[in-house]
Amino acid sequence: MDYGEFEGVIGLEVHAQLLTESKLFCGCSTKFGAEPNAHTCPVCMGLPGALPVLNKKAVNYAIKLGLALNCTVNRKSIFARKNYYYPDLPKGYQISQYEEPICVNGHIYITTGNGKKKIRIRRIHLEEDAGKLIHEGTIETSSYTLVDFNRASIPLLEIVSEPDISTPREAVEYLKLLRSTLVYLEICDGNMEEGSLRCDANISVRKKGDTKFGTRTELKNLNSFRYIEKALDYEIRRQIETIKKGQQIIQETRLFNPDQGITYSMRGKEEAHDYRYFPDPDLLPLIVDEEWIETIKVTLPELPSEKMERFVQQYNLPQYDVEILCSEKELANYFEETVKLYPEPKAVSNWIMTEFLRELKETDVPIEKVKFRPQHLAELLYLIKDGKISIKIAKDMFPELFRKGISPKKYVEEKNILQISDESLIKQAVEKVILGHPKEVEEYKKGKEKLFGFFVGQVMKETKGRANPKLVNDILREKLKKQSE
Amino acid sequence: MREVLTMNIREIGTALKKGEFSALELTEFFLNRIEKYDGEIKSYLLVTRDLAKEMAKEADRRIRSGESGELLGIPIAVKDIICTKGIETTCASKILKGFIPPYDATVIKRLKREGYVLLGKVNMDEFAMGSSTENSAFQVTRNPWDKDRAPGGSSGGSAASVATGLCVASLGTDTGGSIRQPASFCGVFGLKPTYGAVSRFGLIAFASSLDQIGPLARCVTDLAILLKIIGGYDPSDSTSLPFSASDYTTFLGQDIKGLRIGIPKEYFTEGIDHEVKHGVEKVIGTLMKCGAEPVEISLPHTKYALATYYIICTAEASSNLARYDGVKYGLRMGGKDILDMYKKTRVNGFGKEVKRRILLGTYVLSSGYYEAYYRKASQVRTLIRRDFEEAFKLCEVIVTPTSPTTAFKLGEKIDDPLKMYLSDIFTIPANLAGLPAMSVPCGFDSQNLPIGIQLIGRPLDEGTIFKVAYVLEKETDLKKIPDEFSV
Numbered sequence A: 001m002d003y004g005e006f007e008g009v010i011g012l013e014v015h016a017q018l019l020t021e022s023k024l025f026c027g028c029s030t031k032f033g034a035e036p037n038a039h040t041c042p043v044c045m046g047l048p049g050a051l052p053v054l055n056k057k058a059v060n061y062a063i064k065l066g067l068a069l070n071c072t073v074n075r076k077s078i079f080a081r082k083n084y085y086y087p088d089l090p091k092g093y094q095i096s097q098y099e100e101p102i103c104v105n106g107h108i109y110i111t112t113g114n115g116k117k118k119i120r121i122r123r124i125h126l127e128e129d130a131g132k133l134i135h136e137g138t139i140e141t142s143s144y145t146l147v148d149f150n151r152a153s154i155p156l157l158e159i160v161s162e163p164d165i166s167t168p169r170e171a172v173e174y175l176k177l178l179r180s181t182l183v184y185l186e187i188c189d190g191n192m193e194e195g196s197l198r199c200d201a202n203i204s205v206r207k208k209g210d211t212k213f214g215t216r217t218e219l220k221n222l223n224s225f226r227y228i229e230k231a232l233d234y235e236i237r238r239q240i241e242t243i244k245k246g247q248q249i250i251q252e253t254r255l256f257n258p259d260q261g262i263t264y265s266m267r268g269k270e271e272a273h274d275y276r277y278f279p280d281p282d283l284l285p286l287i288v289d290e291e292w293i294e295t296i297k298v299t300l301p302e303l304p305s306e307k308m309e310r311f312v313q314q315y316n317l318p319q320y321d322v323e324i325l326c327s328e329k330e331l332a333n334y335f336e337e338t339v340k341l342y343p344e345p346k347a348v349s350n351w352i353m354t355e356f357l358r359e360l361k362e363t364d365v366p367i368e369k370v371k372f373r374p375q376h377l378a379e380l381l382y383l384i385k386d387g388k389i390s391i392k393i394a395k396d397m398f399p400e401l402f403r404k405g406i407s408p409k410k411y412v413e414e415k416n417i418l419q420i421s422d423e424s425l426i427k428q429a430v431e432k433v434i435l436g437h438p439k440e441v442e443e444y445k446k447g448k449e450k451l452f453g454f455f456v457g458q459v460m461k462e463t464k465g466r467a468n469p470k471l472v473n474d475i476l477r478e479k480l481k482k483q484s485e
Numbered sequence B: 001m002r003e004v005l006t007m008n009i010r011e012i013g014t015a016l017k018k019g020e021f022s023a024l025e026l027t028e029f030f031l032n033r034i035e036k037y038d039g040e041i042k043s044y045l046l047v048t049r050d051l052a053k054e055m056a057k058e059a060d061r062r063i064r065s066g067e068s069g070e071l072l073g074i075p076i077a078v079k080d081i082i083c084t085k086g087i088e089t090t091c092a093s094k095i096l097k098g099f100i101p102p103y104d105a106t107v108i109k110r111l112k113r114e115g116y117v118l119l120g121k122v123n124m125d126e127f128a129m130g131s132s133t134e135n136s137a138f139q140v141t142r143n144p145w146d147k148d149r150a151p152g153g154s155s156g157g158s159a160a161s162v163a164t165g166l167c168v169a170s171l172g173t174d175t176g177g178s179i180r181q182p183a184s185f186c187g188v189f190g191l192k193p194t195y196g197a198v199s200r201f202g203l204i205a206f207a208s209s210l211d212q213i214g215p216l217a218r219c220v221t222d223l224a225i226l227l228k229i230i231g232g233y234d235p236s237d238s239t240s241l242p243f244s245a246s247d248y249t250t251f252l253g254q255d256i257k258g259l260r261i262g263i264p265k266e267y268f269t270e271g272i273d274h275e276v277k278h279g280v281e282k283v284i285g286t287l288m289k290c291g292a293e294p295v296e297i298s299l300p301h302t303k304y305a306l307a308t309y310y311i312i313c314t315a316e317a318s319s320n321l322a323r324y325d326g327v328k329y330g331l332r333m334g335g336k337d338i339l340d341m342y343k344k345t346r347v348n349g350f351g352k353e354v355k356r357r358i359l360l361g362t363y364v365l366s367s368g369y370y371e372a373y374y375r376k377a378s379q380v381r382t383l384i385r386r387d388f389e390e391a392f393k394l395c396e397v398i399v400t401p402t403s404p405t406t407a408f409k410l411g412e413k414i415d416d417p418l419k420m421y422l423s424d425i426f427t428i429p430a431n432l433a434g435l436p437a438m439s440v441p442c443g444f445d446s447q448n449l450p451i452g453i454q455l456i457g458r459p460l461d462e463g464t465i466f467k468v469a470y471v472l473e474k475e476t477d478l479k480k481i482p483d484e485f486s487v
Helices: A056-068 A168-184 A225-244 A268-272 A290-297 A304-315 A319-325 A329-341 A345-363 A374-385 A391-404 A408-414 A423-436 A438-445 A451-462 A469-484 B002-006 B009-018 B023-041 B049-064 B106-113 B156-163 B180-186 B220-230 B274-289 B302-323 B338-349 B352-365 B371-391 B417-422 B428-433 B462-476
Strands: A006-017 A079-083 A093-097 A103-112 A115-128 A132-135 A145-148 A155-161 A197-207 A217-220 A253-257 A262-265 B044-047 B075-079 B117-122 B169-174 B189-192 B212-217 B260-264 B293-297 B397-401 B437-444 B450-457
Touching: A006 A168, A006 A225, A056 A103, A056 A115, A056 A155, A056 A168, A056 A290, A079 B302, A103 A168, A115 A168, A168 A197, A168 A225, A168 A304, A168 A329, A197 A225, A217 A225, A225 A253, A225 A262, A304 A319, A304 A329, A304 A345, A319 A329, A319 A345, A329 A345, A329 A374, A345 A374, A345 A391, A374 A391, A374 A408, A391 A408, A423 A438, A423 A451, A423 A469, A438 A451, A438 A469, A451 A469, B009 B023, B009 B049, B009 B220, B023 B044, B023 B049, B023 B075, B023 B117, B023 B156, B044 B156, B049 B117, B075 B156, B106 B220, B117 B156, B156 B169, B156 B180, B156 B212, B169 B189, B169 B220, B180 B189, B180 B437, B180 B450, B189 B220, B189 B462, B212 B220, B220 B462, B260 B274, B274 B293, B274 B397, B274 B437, B274 B450, B274 B462, B302 B352, B302 B371, B302 B417, B302 B428, B352 B371, B371 B428, B397 B462, B428 B450, B437 B462, B450 B462
Parallel strands: A217 A253, B075 B117, B075 B169, B260 B293, B260 B397
Antiparallel strands: A006 A155, A006 A197, A079 A093, A093 A115, A103 A115, A115 A155, A132 A145, A197 A217, A253 A262, B044 B117, B169 B212, B189 B212, B189 B437, B397 B450, B437 B450
8 A cells, every 4th residue: 555655644543342241330231132222221221310320340441451552541530421412322411531531641563564663542531332223224214213222321442542553554453453452351352343343533644754734534433454444545545636636635524335445425514513521520530549550450461462572482483473373362372272282383373374263264163162172283283293194184174173173183093094104005006006007107107207196196096095195205206116117 | 286387207206106196197187288278389299199198008007016217107298300219200391291200319218218208299490490489380389478479499399388387398409509598488497418418319410510409397307307317328329428427416406605607708798688687697696695606707709609600500401401302201392303303392391491501501511612611610619619618717607698588579580580590699609619508597577588597517517507507496486387377
């Protein structure tokens, strides 16, 4: 993605839904998929007289993320009301944080083509989610609309970056790292499709070397990594085109249409919003003392960035492997467990990144529930290493092993597919093939050496693929040589 | 039976226990009085006749089986801004007509636990916005001392029902004087507790940082008993203070020798009716006679209190009242789209004063005006709070008039909001500072209208207020119910 004399200036606003059991200001369950309005009470329905009480766990999670993203955790933060009317907003305002958020001034390092890049985090604040509107058909044609408040007041963290991101690729890298950090911390499931992680982007462009920002647009609801990259790329190009045509960029909110791959303007009315933020008088300032922060600090796990660094050092793996392996804590654990049993990191990594991840994707099972455990993978790798089975056979039987979680050793024994390394057996097969294909042998003798592969194939067929390929090669070469003499 | 009108809750409780009369008889006595007198006073929006009898019967059962409960069988009226489970709660607004809360306010839970009897829900200014109860969407309540006059507001229904003897006591709410000013106008006692002393859970919010629930009654003892019951920490209100309410009756009868009474010079200047001023001076004399020491104090930011109050309370109200959009409960007017529905519902559902305050509040929070209005007001509020902190270094309690005038005529100020707002000029500072304050009847003016004085105490020092109020109650020994309703 090269934009010539221009560069993109991107800041991301990410909403992460927190994995608390109850909502941000009441005791209602946050479980997904219940009957509409089953998880509601006077507080999250905004009934007259109901009052919010802050969920301390959500605060813990916010502090956790703040520490992981190298933020300052504010000793005092304020909940504010964001006032606007919408039927999914039961109180007519959203409780959020505005002037004094819980965390500020953080940063993370992403990996780019030119090495590490620092992306600063402006702020992280706690806020409540809105409910969900259900239209009959589409919003334009529906004769009525139903509201489900199950989601209303589920806790969210909004993570706002500084406009330090220059390319769509960097945006994706940032998001991936942010997502895996959230998942590592076990405070968000990171599921973009279900909306547990949502992203809005502020984008402008400027000539390389300029320090002044251009007029920005806001892109809303970018709900997959793929869309984000495409949408940002489109929007940057659109802005460059606009400027090149001598036109002005209009400050507006735009949406991405994934089918057409374009962004389009939302109605301009959005811009006229005045949210009239003010401190919520129903909630006292949130005071977080040193001791509280310390108790959270000790619970912090190894973070993705730390883990990746360690993997490079400890296992001597390429960056590419490390990023994939560390994208999920469970995957990294799986890798490390396997390496403990089979200490050849690169071989383990290769298997995980190819066969293992493919099966994982096809079966759609969470890693911790996969029946094929690290000891199975190690066993499989030993079978290959010891020449008991070929790589091809290992790959062939992998899907079944993966799905059933059977011991590879037992499997090959029971199915009688242990590799044939008995030279006399292979010799018999080779002789049979040579006798059976006099014409090809003649041609080979005349110098058509590429027929060698054909003979190998025939021998493998004869041994049902179980012959040790190295032995087949050696014996075949020797026998054919003898024929030629 | 008529003697119960001059008995306090404990005395009634003893009589009930002795079997002098039953809780059912007591409740019926009040229901009959409501039947007889409330047609002209119009203090009740809803009389929960059958429920009251049921609750009274249950109280009788509990009394017979020797169960304890400080309010067993005591009939109480509740301002219609406090949520009562299963019983319509309207805030005297068309927008909440028909709203039946699925839950009880914390104060109602606590009253229930002590065995109270709910007589009904009493009238108020719509959403507690007003000083005369004329802003009720449903009816105009009259002052029992002069039926052409306002009972004060917004807890006018509470004050009038107590002063007419249509209940033993009543719960009201006070955002800028809404308990004290009507208590003063109707010649009864009314306490606004320290902010955070009584849970606001289930109190329909007008201005959350100012609203407090408190009792109105014909004697100090009843206020003390009720505060102990409704006060104390409530985990469902984040602004609730972590303390447990003590037995305030222990303060009653304590002498006030050497107690320093602060008299703020800023409260005795222009706009104050000379009879009111005279009444307050008489009270100060009485207190001195009982050994208290008057101290002149200064609350220099008093002149900014009214403006500060009307910025903060309207700002909060504009947000608190946003939920009445026709989507979930209360009034819904059909519209061609959602915006149209919002507009029609709110245009038809809210009264004039409520709309005025929503507009004001929306304005002061708007981008470009926030700094000049809301933020500035919040800063001035801190200064007002500091004024009191300084003053309380010199005295234990502050005495002021409750309102600049006695009860004004119905219709007299309804078209002049500023005049109406001035009626709360002496009560507002205590709300801004979160301090406890009580209105105590201290006599009558030449038109036989009650005059009230205000006692303001230190945070959570309701005890000292009770002590002083009780001395005054005994010294003055005033009539609490007009003669025509005493028969």
